[in-house]
Amino acid sequence: MSSGSPKKREELLVELEREVRQTNVLGEFFFRAIADRVGLNAIDLQVVNILDITGPVTAGELAEMTGVTTGAITGLINRLERVGLVRRERDPGDRRRVIVRLVPNEEFMRKAGPIFDSIGRSWAGLVSDYDDEQLAFLVDFLRRSNAMTRAEIYKLRGGEGGEFVSPLGGVERGKLVFAAGASRVIISADPDLEELYRAHFEGPSPEVREKGGTVTIRYPRRFRPMEWRRRSGRVTLNAGIPWEIEVRGGASELVADLAVLKLSSLEIKGGASKVEVSLPELEGTVPVRISGGASGITLSRPQGAAARLVVKGGVSGLNFDDQHLGAVGGTLRLQSKGYESSEDRYEIVLSGGASRLDVVIR
Incomplete structure (x- = not known):
């Protein structure tokens, strides 16, 4: 055009x-x-x-x-x-x-x-004067306009918190990037969600941008006493398309219920106090990377999902399926039964250490 x-x-x-x-x-x-x-x-x-x-x-x-x-x-x-x-x-x-x-x-x-x-x-x-392509354009414009208006309303009501949404449009693959950490982050997926994503935040509002299916959430770098604890967000992703998820900058708590999501990759950088992730059924090899250290990490996956775990930097307590190894130093490699012959599997790498790591079948 x-x-x-x-x-x-x-x-x-x-x-x-x-x-x-x-x-x-x-x-x-x-x-x-x-x-x-x-x-x-x-x-x-x-x-x-x-x-x-x-x-x-x-x-x-x-x-x-x-x-x-x-x-x-x-x-x-x-x-x-x-x-x-x-x-x-x-x-x-x-x-x-x-x-x-x-x-x-x-x-x-x-x-x-x-x-x-x-x-x-x-x-x-x-x-009736508009064809299907024109109607689809109008729907897309109105959804984006409504999302923008919601965000501006929240700003006018005090400048804290906020709700964000983007239409799915023709997006076939999504990527969620937390470019700077929040105190508490909750990520989930919804198979009935019509939009690309929905997000709601408490406390100071982050900058949220969406371009070509990539949703980037970034909190300002300025530091104010006690502000960190008030930063919390909940993001719901459209479960009908595959997603890459990347969380940078750490978070005091990350809870990700991805059981119904089509997950392409998951990367958590910068450490976190608590990480709980429910992994979905998978197709092909899906990498899960956690770096920067964490106090406690729990990764649960569905029955029959093969996994290989590589630990670099040690962990104070390790549980992998039915293996309870306690403290582990250096580099360690473990894999589930049938991993080598499975085409669908998780490649989990932990670097930077953790106080506790549980990789279990739910």
């Missing part, structure tokens, strides 16, 4: 910004008009819309999404519960949590149904 002359592109960017701003304003006015028609206020209707998009969430998550206080969100949920639009219930996965769920309401749909039917017909007529 040609970018045209500099002047033409500048004009297009100005027009694009103007139309996006107008879309935001009109969307707000549209919600207010609907809210007036159905007898709700605008923020209550926005919460109904959020629950329709996301499904059940906790009250705290609703407060975070809407930017209102927890006290205000409690009152809002009470109002919606009284008119029969939501209900509170215990989370079946964690009975300590209470989630808010949208419920069918005939009275609400009697008022709102014709409005949504009208906009639905208008929307269908609008998109």
